[in-house]
Amino acid sequence: METSTTSSIVSRLGGGSGIDMTQLARDLAETRFLAQIGQLESRSEALQARISAASTLRSQITQLASALGDRIRNGDLSPSASLANPAVARVQVASSSSASGSYALEVQQLASAQMLAGNAYAGSGELVGEGTLTIRFGNIAGGSFTEDTGRTPATITVEATDTLADVAGKINASASGLTAYVAQTASGAQLVVKGETGEANGFVIEASGASASGGTPVAGNIDFLAWNPAGDSGQLRAAAQDAQFLFDTIAMSSASNSVTGLPEGLSLTLTQTNVGAPTRISFDDKNSAITAMMGDFTAALNDLTGALAELASPLSGELGNDPGARALKRELASLSTEIVIPNAAPGEPATLADLGLARTREGNFRLDADRLRDTLANNPAAAGAMFTTGLFGVFATIDNLAREVSRSTDPGSLGGSITRYTAQAGTIDERLEKIAEQQEALRERLVRQFAATDRNVTASQSTLSFLQNQIAAWNGRNGN
Structure with a gap:
């Protein structure tokens, strides 16, 4: 009888059972918050599904606008x-x-640039003399030069060790709009200097400094590089015009x-x-390109309306009661009759319906080929003018729609819905983080409590072991 009672006490206290008190604490802490976490995670999954659905619709309309713009700018609809x-x-x-x-x-x-081929030197490595070249810009007419005083002259500092090739390099580095190189001709090495096109870009070259001749210059004098139209002796090869x-x-x-x-x-x-x-x-005639474009455009709109119908289904869609999805439905419902060319002349196409876009009873789109054919036959230029990247037209209409549905600050747009759902999901994440902290605090408290219990169980087991030994001893003596 005593032995049975002792075993029962040990069993109840967990002694010798191998119970993992740490795991037990973890399991109890998780169980405590399990229902709350499940509810929050379920709500988070629903919000993520709504964010994904709204993002899908927004992406489709944005991609449609982008593809249309690319086709008008660079494809078969680009004006040519x-x-x-x-x-x-x-x-x-x-x-x-x-x-x-x-x-x-x-x-x-044709417009042309002034080009000078200067006096001949023995070679490109010849020294040109120390001094300064000042190149002034303006108009040259006959033998006269009228300087453009609003334009800063180019100043080229020539060292005593500079060669003809060095001067060409310094002119190129002057950021003056001039280019220069040394041409090896039958007459010798000549410095070729070219300006920019246009009659206002004529130029003269003035020379001064230590090596200036003061009279008739020769190679080695800095003024051997000078030029003006009054003293031209064949250096001017092309005039600026x-x-x-x-x-x-x-x-x-x-x-x-x-x-x-x-x-x-x-x-x-x-x-x-x-x-x-x-x-x-x-x-160039764009009728065939417009016809192909309207076919592709209609198909793309049907892809969008199909996705919208599925995702915004009142019964099963992730966006069944979403204001952004409802707004997009309204915009698409009136798209074919919307005036895209507000300044169209009487009788000229002004709506997408004039380009053959029609709405079906089921809420889809179809291409009215006959109406499109009539528009292209009667107003080909006006129809082509509807496909531009300007303020009005097919692209502007779809691009504006894409911008409207993407506006994150508008609670009635898909962009606004994404912002709202994202904020709600963020709040749930914060709550889950807080629960995780509470869960960890509970686990740590239970571990401390169970550790104390485990110490008590150990002490009880020692007491029971002593009692068992005493009882056994008593029973042994009584048996004798």
Whole structure:
């Protein structure tokens, strides 16, 4: 009877059972907060699903706008023009151009830069004499020079040990717009100096200093490098002049052969004169590219509406009651009838519906090929003008929509929803971190308590062992 009671006491106290008090404390601490953690993690998973769904929709509309912009800027929808005589110029069109009409071009004179080939030296290593070269800029007409006093002259300091090649290097390093090199000719080594194109970029070279001749210079005198139009003896090989051309019979000029600021975003690189034989600039037909674009655009919109319908389903969608998703639905529902060219003339296309975009009863999009064909046949230029990167048009409409749905400060947009859900998820993470701290504190307290209990059990076991021995001894004596 006594032995049975003792075993029961030991069993209840855990003595000799091998119980891991540390693990027991950990298990109890985890169990204490298990329900709270489960609820919070479930809410966190739901929020992450909403963030992912809203991000997916936002990404789709942003990618659509980006792809459309790239196609207009660089693809088959980019405005382009051609010349009937392509030898006269190369023509480019800005991506924001409405690209319509045609223009006449007659190039009368190409822009050129002044070029000097100086007096001949025996070789590029010849010393040129100590002194200073001052290069002044302005207009040269005949034998006269008119300085541009608003432009800083280039000052080249020449040392006594400098050669003709050294002078060329110093001119190149002067950041004056001039370039220089030494040409080895039949006459000897000549310093060639070139300016920038345009009649205002003519220049003269003045020389002064210790080696100046004071009279008729020779190689070794610094003023042997000087030049002005009044004393030219063949050094001037090309004069600085502006390009002169007629654009639609209007006389225009340019300091370079690259001409910008023309109508319809046109820019030209003039390459040849065509005096008396004007050529015509015309814009390339984009009808086939527009038709292909509208087909791709309609398909992309249907991908977006399909994803929106699934993710914003009232019953099973992650964004079933999301204000940003509802706003996007409204925007897409009115997209085909939205005016994208507010300044369109009467009878010209102004909406995406004019380009064949139609809405179905099911809320999807379809391409009305007949309406698109009529628009391209009756208003090809106006239809092409709807595909620019300017303030209005198809791209501007989709780009504005993408910006609106991505606006993080608007609680009624997808961007606002992402911001809100992210903040809520962050709050849950903070609560989980706090629970983890509380859980650890509880575990440490239980470990301390169980350690004390374990010491008590050990002491009890020692007492029981003593009692068992005493009982056994008594029983032995009674048996005798």
